[in-house]
Amino acid sequence: EAQVTQNPRYLITVTGKKLTVTCSQNMNHEYMSWYRQDPGLGLRQIYYSMNVEVTDKGDVPEGYKVSRKEKRNFPLILESPSPNQTSLYFCASSLRGSRYGYTFGSGTRLTVV
């Protein structure tokens, strides 16, 4: 089944403790992206990647890192999480870019206390 898989689904962590949210797609998509979703603000792009080893900032990149060492994986790294990063996170992939529409993962609910 073609899908985007995120892990974990739920995570509660403490301020400053590094964490990684994994994202993997099995559709051989070139483009991958991370979004956060907050009430009243909709989906905001954090980082995106056009292909292996090619990443760029989205609208809200502060406090996040990403890497794209393999085509299928696009992990989101929070080096020192803070409470304002409490949010619902979505990974998405697309064949080539936003003009081809996205397939989204099921989301990761992160709480930073």
Place this chain on the structure above:
Amino acid sequence: GESVGLHLPTLSVQEGDNSIINCAYSNSASDYFIWYKQESGKGPQFIIDIRSNMDKRQGQRVTVLLNKTVKHLSLQIAATQPGDSAVYFCAENINTDKLIFGTGTRLQVFP
């Protein structure tokens, strides 16, 4: 399920009626638009898209209308069913790398 918006605009319709969800987009240079459906606890799911050289596109039970003059997009759902209950987002493509999402509309279907 996950709460994606505590104070979203809400459209309530009776089962079997038609639903119209509206969206105003921001950039006159946008050339590609998508509607997504997000059910509780799930990620957004592609419904239908339209390119700026069109003003209407139909899918199964759904129709998207694009009015570039007033920068307005609408999603029409025919014969709305309980399974259509969800939050609906429009998104506009600003360039090849970026989709801008609206804040969403909650559709509630009652019997």
